[in-house]
Amino acid sequence: MSKKGQFITIEGTEGVGKSTNIAFIEQWLSENNIQHISTREPGGTELGESLRQLLLHGGEVSDKAELLMMFAARAQHLQQKIKPALEQGIWVVCDRFTDSTFAYQGGGRHFPLETISMLENLVHGDLQPDLTILLDAPIEIGMARAAKRSASDRIEAESVAFFNRVREAFLQRSQQSNRYSVIDASQSLAEVQLSIEGSLKALLRADS
């Protein structure tokens, strides 16, 4: 694949501000005349959104089914939406991607990282995000923010211990590559967005 657009992913535990800051990123890209789309995982396609509904609001889902459904949605998303956009030079902003699988299904559900790496390789080969913004905050802060907004879905109903493992897995993974920008999401929104803007400017400089 000849990739031309930049691929940005936003990661973090529940309620840390991903959706809020994606709106900020979209506005920043528009102001800088950068053609882009924003999308989300699980979801982003008709199949992916159906899987999301089953994953978050359906009945019982086994851990193995959950892992495979995340990657099934991602395979469709990559083929139908992400890769075509990148190939046309369109930047893609994605709310969660495979780092979430390493954090939730790996850290949270204890799937071996080798199993997830194998599926990652099968589904996206060597395609990786160019920039991953990891919004990091103590679990209690994100949960309190998210609770103000909507009722819990199936995964949000997990324990604080589960989400602490997820947070730790995100942080460990962020040390393995320089594509991550780890931002303290317990700061004010203005401070968080100043840091995000710095990361976007660096990516734009590297791209030009």
Ligand code: T5A
């Ligand atoms: N999942 C996903 C997996 O298990 N494996 C996978 O591979 C993938 C891809 C998806 C679920 O699926 C799981 C993870 C998730 O459980 P989701 O909707 O993407 O669900 O994830 P959530 O984390 O549930 O998303 P939320 O929409 O709940 O949270 P956000 O987007 O992080 O938070 P946001 O922006 O809505 O902000 C929450 C509130 O906080 C305020 C906002 O105004 C808002 O009211 N806020 C701040 N307030 C003060 N200071 C700040 N800095 C603030 N930032 C935001």
